[in-house]
Every structure is written in structure tokens, then in C-alpha cells.
Amino acid sequence: MQRLRIGIAGLGTVGSGVVRLLEQQRDLVALRAGKAIEIVAVAARDKARSRPVDVSPYRWHDDPLALAAADDIDVVVELIGGADGPAKALVEAALTRGKAVVTANKALLARHGTGLARLAESKGATLAYEASVCGGIPIVKGLREGLAANRVRELHGILNGTCNYILSQMRDTGRAFDDVLAEAQALGYAEADPSFDIDGIDTAHKLAILTALAFGAEVDLDSIHVEGIRRVGALDIAYANELGYTIKLLGIARQTEHGIEQRVHPCMVPKNAAIAAADGVQNAVVADGDFVEKMNFLGRGAGAGPTASAVAADLIDIARNRAIPVFGVPADRLARATPQPIEHRFGAYYLRLMVIDRPGVIADVAAILRDQNVSLESVLQRLRAPGDNVPVVLITHETDEARMTAAAAQIGALEAVVEPPRLIRIEQF
Ligand SMILES: NC(=O)c1ccc[n+]([C@@H]2O[C@H](COP(=O)([O-])OP(=O)(O)OC[C@H]3O[C@@H](n4cnc5c(N)ncnc54)[C@H](OP(=O)(O)O)[C@@H]3O)[C@@H](O)[C@H]2O)c1
DSSP states (O other): OOEEEEEEEOOSHHHHHHHHHHHHTHHHHHHHHTSEEEEEEEEOSOTTSOOSSOOTTSEEESSTHHHHHOTTOSEEEEOSOOSSHHHHHHHHHHHHTTOEEEEOOHHHHHHHHHHHHHHHHHHTOOEEOGGGTTTTSOHHHIIIIITTTSOEEEEEEEOOHHHHHHHHHHHHHOOOHHHHHHHHHHTTSSOSSTHHHHTSHHHHHHHHHHHHHHHTBOOOGGGOEEOOSTTOOHHHHHHHHHTTEEEEEEEEEEEETTEEEEEEEEEEEETTSGGGGOOTTEEEEEEEETTTEEEEEEEEOSSHHHHHHHHHHHHHHHHTTOOOOTTSSOGGGOBOOOEEOGGGOEEEEEEEEEEEOOTTHHHHHHHHHHHTTOOEEEEEEOSOOTTSEEEEEEEEOSEEHHHHHHHHHHHHTSTTBOSOOEEEEEOOO
16 A cells, blocks of 8 residues: 655644544545555654653654655644744745645744745645644635635634633633633643633634635735733623623634725624534634535534544545645735725624713713714613612614724713723624
């Protein structure tokens, strides 16, 4: 039987998962690949580290770049991580030598995806990255191959399981953000430094990749408006629930007549929206193609098993010589899209204020909204106790972001408003 010889750099959660999968599913993978997929060598930082899989049968390299140089390796599997440093050096070295690369590294692709796609194509090498977005969900294949004949109009996704877990727990238990985050860290769902996840950066990396795929555009991470979930309060989650919504951190990309809108922020979505079905650590993407209409993808977005499954699927494609341009169209035909600033967003808003409960406050708030041409759908005020601070929730009709943020700033400056207003965008999809 023919062989596809691979070298794996990085033996952490994903790298060890890939070794385990390729050992455990050896026969099935060989049947589907038409070749035996054989690990020839591995590389990581610390050879002495104890690992969940036995890597002693494989040649060890301290320097991952040795995998790119080795003549007995056909495919380099990069599972180190990081936008620059050894991961980038390894991927570039392998592609430059015409070797296929499989990676799970969203940071690398979000930062350097267009350049790497050009390099891969110029060398006739494959650059595969199914595992980089939504772990086990075949979203790269889904968009690039499954929906290849569609113009995608819009896509939105829950792309970070840690944030979705935290928001789901807050909703289910009524607990505060800091409390749930601490628990998620203790359970290993969140990193010791959680900012990459909870500040929306990881979601933005994945959105940048999906946008390039969906719209045939150059990867443009810097144009994404990014807000994380730190400011989502238990009170907002409770109000959302009462109003028939759930709060999710979404990555949204939309083709507008003026360009491509890309944004990451907490959203209120109707509880029965397709995207709301993703609970806990799950990920989901809804993509709207002009012929296929809305397609839903849902499942495990991280972890050793799902991510290894995606890496192995890429290896099987390479073994079968299935070669598709990195972002679906030749790299030199990727459009340089005009980014749409967040100020152009048009939609409804949830505005939650904490005010001193005294006559005239709501009238002042309403006057500011009227002057900004923002009309209200509903106002909710409860728990009245004269003299106390009370929450007031306003739901607006559709309006522009620029008007809404101007109104929120003016409202926040009112003497009777005792906390910065909380503004959450409502997406109906
Ligand atoms: N974890 C997930 O669920 C998941 C899901 C999707 C995508 N990803 C992506 O997959 C990649 C790997 O993630 P992970 O969670 O497996 O990370 P991880 O557990 O931290 O493992 C990283 C591995 O890279 C090795 N490494 C680090 N620096 C190195 C260097 N300079 N030279 C050689 N090896 C080096 C480490 O070696 P030592 O073990 O010797 O320290 C370790 O084996 C990242 O790009 C990540 O974004 C992860």
C-alpha cells in the first residue's frame, strides 16, 4: 500500500489527539485515504514531558523546522499555535519546499492567510486548515466546497466555546460573569489568561477566515469590530430571557452594497433562532447562500477529539490529491473588500440603564432618543422603590449605530443615570 508520510509539530491537546486518532483509526483512515497515513517524526518543546500518547516510536526533533527539511516527510502538520514565531516559520518553510501543510492555527491564518495562500499556490502546495475554525464542524469544507456554487450573503457564528459556555452558565444559574469565569478556569474550559477568548479575539480570528472563504476576499482581521463578553451582566441575561432572547457572542459577516461588514460582539438573538441552538461549549455557524438559503452547522468546536477529526480529514484529502485553492478561489483573485465600519450597522438595540428613581428621568431619556431619531419599541421598568437606583430597559426599533451610540453617550451623562448604559445589539436573523 502507498504511504503518506507526515511529521507533526506540537504534541499538546491537538497534537496528541491527532496521534491517538491516527493510531486508533489506522485501517479506516487508510481505506478512506487510499494510502496508509504514517507518522514519521514529531517535534515539540520538551522531549521529556509526559504525554497522553506514546510518541517513542516516532523520530523526535527538537527543532520543528527539521520537519520541513526532511526528505522522508510529505506533509507537515503544524499544531504549535501562535500567529508568528515557530509556527509561521515552519509553515512557510514547508510550503516553500512544496510540501503540503495541515494546520489548526487560526491566529496564523487570520494574520497571514492571504500571504500564505499565495505562497502555497506559487509552490503548488496544499495548505489545509479545517481544524482552525469550529474544531470538528466541517465548516471550511462546508463553505468552500459544499456551498461553492452560491454567493454567500451573510454568515454568523458562535465560534468560541469558552464564551458560549460562560454565557450559557450565566443564563442557567443566574450567576455573575466573574464567578462563572472562575469556575470555567477551574474546570479547564477557560485559560488562566482568558482574554484571548472572552475579549473576542479568538472569535475574530475565526471570523476573518470564514469571511475570506465565504466572500472570496482577502483575509482582513484588522477591519473587524471586536467586543468581548466582560460587560455582559447577570441582569442583562435575565432581561434578555424575559424578553424572549438569549445573549450570544457572535461573529457576523455580511456582504452589503458598500462592502463587507465584519463584527464580533455580544448579541441578543431570539431564543428560537437557529444559532441559539448552540449551548454550552458547542459552536455553530449559519450561512445564507443565494441558492441554498440558510444552512446550519452545529457541533463541538474544540477539544482533542473533534480537532483531530478535522486534521485527519485534511490529511485524507491530501492523500486523495484533492486540491482546492486555499480560500476557494485562486489567491490572486481574492477581492480586496471595502470594510464597512460598525457605525453603519442598522438594527434594533437593547439599552439598559441604572437610574435614580425620580420623576422626569424617563422623560429626559426619551427626549434624547427622540432628538437622535431613535424610536422605542418598549420600555421595561420594575422593582420600583422611590429614591433607589432601578434598572430601566429600553428596546429600540431599527436605527443606525451612530445615532444609537450618540444617544447612549448623552443618556450616560444625565445626572440621574448612575452607571454607564449597557447597549446590546439585537439581531433577528
Ligand atoms: N485545543 C483545542 O481544542 C484547539 C481547537 C482548535 C484549534 N486549536 C489550535 O491548535 C493549535 C495547538 O493547540 P493546542 O491546544 O494543542 O496547544 P497546546 O496544548 O498548548 O500544545 C502546543 C504544543 O506546541 C509545542 N510547542 C510550543 N512551542 C514550541 C516550539 N517553539 N517548538 C516546538 N514545539 C513547540 C508544545 O510543546 P511541549 O508539549 O513540549 O510544551 C506543545 O506540544 C493552536 O494553533 C490552537 O489554536 C486548538
